[in-house]
Amino acid sequence: MQRRAVAVYVALFLLVGAAAGALIATAESPELTFEDPEFELSENDTFEVDGQEYTVVAVTETEAEDDVGDVEIERSGQIEWEEITEQSETWANESVVEFDGDEWRVHIEGEEPTEFTLVEVLDREAILADDPNAGNETVERDGEEYVVVSDEDGDDRLVPADEYFPAPEQRTFAVGDELEYDGQTVTVDAVTEGEVTLVWEGPEVMSLDVGQESVITLGDTEFVANFPDGSTLTLSTDLAAYEAQLAEVDRLEQYDNGLWNVLIVSVLGAVLLAAAAFIPSRY
Structure with missing residues (x-):
């Protein structure tokens, strides 16, 4: 009679665990959606935000295999x-x-x-090459440098x-002077x-x-970025809708974790009850 009661409880635990497992198996993680984004862009597209022009120079997609063999994009x-x-x-x-x-x-x-001087570096080789009466290089005599020059004779x-x-x-320049360089x-x-x-002030490439799903700031405007495929980038200013979807995803993850806890407790409970039913009685 005792074992029959245990069997009922074991069946109940297994039924609850099976129901939790079925809900876990059929549950789908919701995909974030970005409706009516301000920009839908491809590689090399340009767009303007707050008077500044921007260019999408790259959109890439890579596949990586995680520890359990699943492929992540x-x-x-x-x-x-x-x-x-x-x-x-x-x-x-x-x-x-x-210069x-x-x-x-x-x-x-x-x-x-407070100042400095730019001293011209003479191209001595070119000067010597242009003079038919001079040697092609200087010579040194007693520690002094000379040029060998041929006279008329x-x-x-x-x-x-x-x-x-x-x-x-x-050319000498002082602090505050301007020069073309x-x-x-x-x-x-x-x-x-x-x-x-x-x-000086000049253009610099930034x-x-x-x-994926990052929040970026361009000018004074915040956007949430999304890549719906491997060649498209969308930018949306609807951060409120994005955060609401994140909250819903978090809620569903907590719900899924709760189901896993129910499944684990149910299976462990069924195993412990089944084991207890076969413990020999002292009486």
């Missing part, structure tokens, strides 16, 4: 735009820079300098290099013993990586 994208930003460049003391179509050496003097004589080559051009107007922002800092 990951989608992402990248957006680029240009902003006018303050940019800078530094020239180290005694370094050679390209005004030629090479110049940066020269800074003094302990607390064909006799060679040594001309000190400092006398032969023209004096290099020099690399196709733009730059300002001397600071001069120290070790370097010169130039600043980029933003976009993930």
Whole structure:
């Protein structure tokens, strides 16, 4: 009689567990939907937000296998735009820079300098090559540098290099001066013993990586991003609807976790009752 009662309870536990298992098996995780998005974009499409133009430079889809062998699809994208930003460049003391179509050496003097000088770097090889009466390279005699020059009689004589080559051009700039460099107007922002800092305002390419169902800010506007397929990116400003759907997904996940708890407890209860029914009685 005792075992019959246990059998009834075991059957009841198994029935409850089976019902929970059936609900788990038939439950479907809801997909987030984004109705009437502000933008539906493909790769290389441009769009404008708050007066700024943006470009979708990439929309990608990859497949990855998780630990249990299921294939997960990951989608992402990248957006680029240009902003006018303050940019800078530094020239180290005694370094050679390209300026005004030629090479110049940066020269800074003094302990607390406020200016610097660009000294023209002469192309000595080109100057010697243009002179039919001069050798193709300088020579050194007793620690001094000379140019071998032939006179009208064909006799060679040594001309000190400092006398032969023209004096290099020099240009001096102070803090606050403007100069044309690399196709733009730059300002001397600071001069120290070790370097010169130039600043200017110019376009800079900015980029933003976009993930599936991520919230991004473009200008002053927030969007929720979605990739409905491997080649499309949608942007929606309806964050309230998005958050409501997230709350519903969270609620269903909690419901699903509760069903799993019921299933586990039911199976364990049935096993324990069945085992208890076969424990020999002392009486």
